[in-house]
Amino acid sequence: MIGLALTLAGCAIVTKAPPVANAGPDAIVHVGEVASFDGSLSIDLDGGQIVYYHWRATAAPEGRETEVDRVLREGEDAAVWTTEWLTGEEDSGEWVIELTVTDDEGQSATDDMKLTVVP
Numbered sequence: 001m002i003g004l005a006l007t008l009a010g011c012a013i014v015t016k017a018p019p020v021a022n023a024g025p026d027a028i029v030h031v032g033e034v035a036s037f038d039g040s041l042s043i044d045l046d047g048g049q050i051v052y053y054h055w056r057a058t059a060a061p062e063g064r065e066t067e068v069d070r071v072l073r074e075g076e077d078a079a080v081w082t083t084e085w086l087t088g089e090e091d092s093g094e095w096v097i098e099l100t101v102t103d104d105e106g107q108s109a110t111d112d113m114k115l116t117v118v119p
Contacts, residue, residue: 017045021111023055023099028116032087037097037113040079044103052102053078058112061093072097083115091117 022041029035042050055072073081095115102108 016105016107018107019044019048019050019101019103019109021099021101021109023097023111023113026114026116028118029083029086031089031091031117031119033083035083036080037082037115038080039099039101039111042079042099042101042109042111046103046105048104050079050101051104052076054100054102055081056098056100057095058098059094059096061091061095061117063090064093067095083117086117089119092119093117 020043021039022043023039024037024041027035027037037055039053039055042053044050052075054074055078057067057070057072060067072085093116095117096112097115098110098112100108100110
């Protein structure tokens with residue numbers, strides 16, 4: 001049996017880990033109800049900062065397909081977004097909302113949440 005041992009003295013392993021996006025739990029809201037969703041629990045595993053948030057709809061109920069890819073909120077201060085735009089009965093159904101976060105090294109990650117809108 002041949003063994004191999006490697007000793008590193010005075011060396012640091014630098015990792016540039018991507019962030020972890022956290023869009024929050026799935027939710028149920030009533031038409032016209034304002035609910036807030038918070039992505040601020042997203043983290044950068046290598047100790048950096050989340051510098052950009054991008055929320056968008058990736059799936060919409062039947063009849064609302066034109067809303068797919070709609071940007072709901074984005075920016076440096078966009079960790080939280082609200083459902084103020086879901087105001088009519090036509091908004092009822094299941095939506096998939098995607099949060100993409102970008103860290104200070106330009107790396108990104110996404111997380112989805114299911115939003116069910118009921119009459």
